[in-house]
Amino acid sequence: MPFDLGATVRLTGECRDPGGTLATAATAVVTVTLPDATTVTPAVTETPDTPGKYQADYVTTTPGRHAVRWVWTAPAAAYTDVFDVQDEAPPAILSLRDARQHLNRVSTTDDDELRFWNNATTRAVEYFVGPVVARAFTEEHHLRNARAVVLHRTPVLALTAVDSVLTGGTAYPADRLHVDRSTGEVLPLTGGRLDGRLRFTYRAGRTVIPENILAGARIILEHLWLTQRGNRGGLAGGGQDYAVTEPIPGLGYAVPNRALQLLEPDRLPPGVA
Template sequence: MPFDLGDTVRLAADCKNAGGTLTDATSVALTITLPDGSTASPAVTNPPGQTGKYTLDYTSTQAGRHAVRWVFTGPASAYTDSFDVREASPPAILSLADAKAHLDITTTTEDDELRGWIEAVTHLVEQFTGVCARGTVVEDHSIQPSGVRELALRRTPVLSLTSAVAILTGGTSYTVGDLDVDTRMGIVRLRSGGRMYGPLRITYTAGRAVIPANITAAAKIILQHLWRTQYGASRALAGIGGGDDFNVTEPIAGFGYAIPNRALQLLEPHRLPPGVA
């Protein structure tokens, strides 16, 4: 499960000799490859507090996948692992409290796993409705040499434009105040009615200031549906919902297994028109 940005991640590795016995190494090197490709090589206490069992607490500074490589000498041994760090504000269509209330979960044991499912459900719902959780989007748009009168942003609905900057040296940038945006469709135009020239790098905020109740209700149903996949046939499922459209082994035509019928019906009033993401 991913860590939050800024969390302390406990890294651990065992050093064993050729016979499989835990052994203190003569030397130990730890290399962490960060998401941007840079590396960190923090000093590891040697010998460790317990024979052959090495640990290091690393404070995360970047979001994304981290690769971890331990190399021991005397005896020669190595171990490779990885961990993920969430972005500072991961998209979440539901709060953890709302999700737990819907699933009748009263303990904190499964909080981290549940947060991961909330993020997954958020992306799933946004396939149908457009962006729900507010976030910053940066897009590059190629524009034909003759220019265009309208430019379609890829993520909708749009809350606000931040900038429209020329990518090439000498290109034309545009002041946000000179632009109009159709927030639902994501269409950008010059208020003057003129043509825009590019290529342009456009930064904007997409999402919803208020997420409609039918969307959050659908998200809860999908979450409940997917949460059931953790439970084997021997586990009682009555406490986390039921019904034909919750059968995780029965696909819905055109949608597969992840979207129950009742969730689709709830999302229908806010379904994206064809060709809009």
């Protein structure tokens, strides 16, 4: 499961000789490669009660995929692994409390796994209806004397900045541009044109999440949670309604029909990402 940004990751590795037996090494180094390709080498200690087993603690500072490489000498050995760090505020349609309550989970033992599937559920729902959790987006458009430009994600809550990617290019004050929140269309209030390679920064999502989207998210979460456990246990409301009539491009059979029906009023037009 992904680690929270700022959390401490305990890295572990085992040094084994060519015969496969745990062995104390002359040197032990672990290198963590961050998403930006920089590296750090946390201090390594050997587990006192088990020679040949090593550990190091690393405090996460950057979201994304991290690579871990252990290297020992005398005996020569190496081991590679990865771990993920999620954003400081990952979008989630359902709170952990709501997700736990819907799945009738009294214990908090599975909270990390539940958070993972909750985030996956959010991605699945937003595939159909666009951003639900309000957050910032940045995208670039190469425009040539354009009357308007259409932002990729809707509904748009606010356009915060339009800057030129190129040095010396034209920037456009956000308060002089009109934004159609439902379609994402941006055009100058003065009726002028947009020109250049421009970077648009804006917020998109819902300030109030409709009940049908919340209900669809609950159904998808429950479906993913139970099916990945080999279908042990029934749905919260009883029964086993996992009906999926056909695979969805990019999602396979991850979304039940009744969830799609609930999301239908807010579905994006065909061809809109």
